[in-house]
Amino acid sequence: MTEEVRNTSFSMKLPTMQLAWDSTSLGALKECSRKYYYSIVLGYVPRADSVHLVFGLLVHGASERYNHAKASGASHEQALCAAVRWALVESWDAKLQRPLAVLDDKNKNRANLIRTVVWYFEQFAEDPLETLILSNGKPAVELSFDMDLGTRTASTEEQLTLCGHMDRVAVMNGVPYVVDIKTTKNTLNSEFFHKYSPDNQFSTYTLAGKVAFDIPLRGLIVDAAQVAVSFSRFARGIVTRDEAQLEEFLRDTLLYVKHAEGYAKEGYWPMNDKSCSNYGGCPYREVCSKSPASRDKWLSMGFQKRVWDPLQRRGDI
Amino acid sequence: MESLDLLMAKDPLTLTEEQILRIVGTLRTARNVWAKAEAAGATKAPRAASIAGPKKAAPAELSLDDLGLDL
Helix, strand or coil, X not given: CCCCCCCCCECCCCCXXXXXXXXXXXXXXXXXXXXXXXXXXXXXXECCCCHHHHHXXXXXXXXXXXXXXXXXXXXXXXXXXXXXXXXXXHCEECCCCEECCCCCCCCCCHHHHHHHHHHHHHHCCCCCCEECECCCCCECEEEEEEEEEEXXXXXXXXXXXXXXXXXXXXXXXXXXXXXXXXXECCCCCHHHHHCCCCCHHHHHHHHHHHHCCCCCCCEEEEEEEEECXXXXXXXXXXXXXXXHHHHHHHHHHHHHHHHHHHHHHHCCCCCCCCCCCHHHCCCCHHHHHCCHHHXXXXXXXXEEECCCCCCCCCCCC | CCCHHXXXXXXXXXXXXXXXXXXXXXXXHHHHHHHXXXXXXXXCCCCCCCXXXXXXXXXXXXXXXXXXXXX
């Protein structure tokens, strides 16, 4: 029998109440509290991995290797080779001796992943962005944060935190920004960058950077990578947040978390049935379309369990 | 010399430093070729069709009374 792994981001006293929130769980709650319940509280996820998620994680991972190597004194060529080697290994199924099955997309496949990594770092070889070096001497790459939200749960009096991981903080013209890479198969235009204001993830990063790391961040620099069949094109955009916007975001976050506590106490997470068609359709739509008594069966048949625990840190600082 | 496809089909754990450099070099050359073509307009993104301005909103012809509710 397999023992279920405990999600350390949840309360021991009220087990369906999340205490450590990241942008993924907060985003799911904002979208639909029922979706949040299925995906984060119960941990049900679609059986098949998303090619977009895997491709994005691999690009981020390669970027992390490159930036770590550069910050440690490696040349552009050495850092690029380290990033390419890492991406080649991570996108390979060693057991089956073939590329990962999930990377079976005409745009987001293994060959285009390696091309994107090489072309991206070639384009930004003379990058005006310099990775920030933290006071402990380490490069500000893959930073984990866990920031006190300054309040406690009403029912159990437990501390609430905002946590997560940032790819990189870099300095441009003396101003520090969080740097994030986003991949898309769509053409890059100003609309692409407009969608990040407002945006839950980017506001979380800016707020956390300011509070948790005491870095006077002005916002984010987004490196957008258009991954087409025969080329990868890049564009850079700046997404800013001012103090008032961050205060508003924090206020909103506290209210959403308060709602989550209400749902946890009630043992009921209402559906937002106006959100079912967003983002290409909610993966839980079919489950929600069934009669309530049969939903557990549909969830266990069509989904697999994983623990989404934002407190499991990825990086080291 | 092994082609890019052949190198990419190998178990990456067996790739030598020289083979990784060859992958990087081949992709760098491909980028330079693409960049030249892009600069010449060969892969220019298609222009979006022009969008007509918003139509004037129709005057409201219904009132709450039309809902037939006992308010």
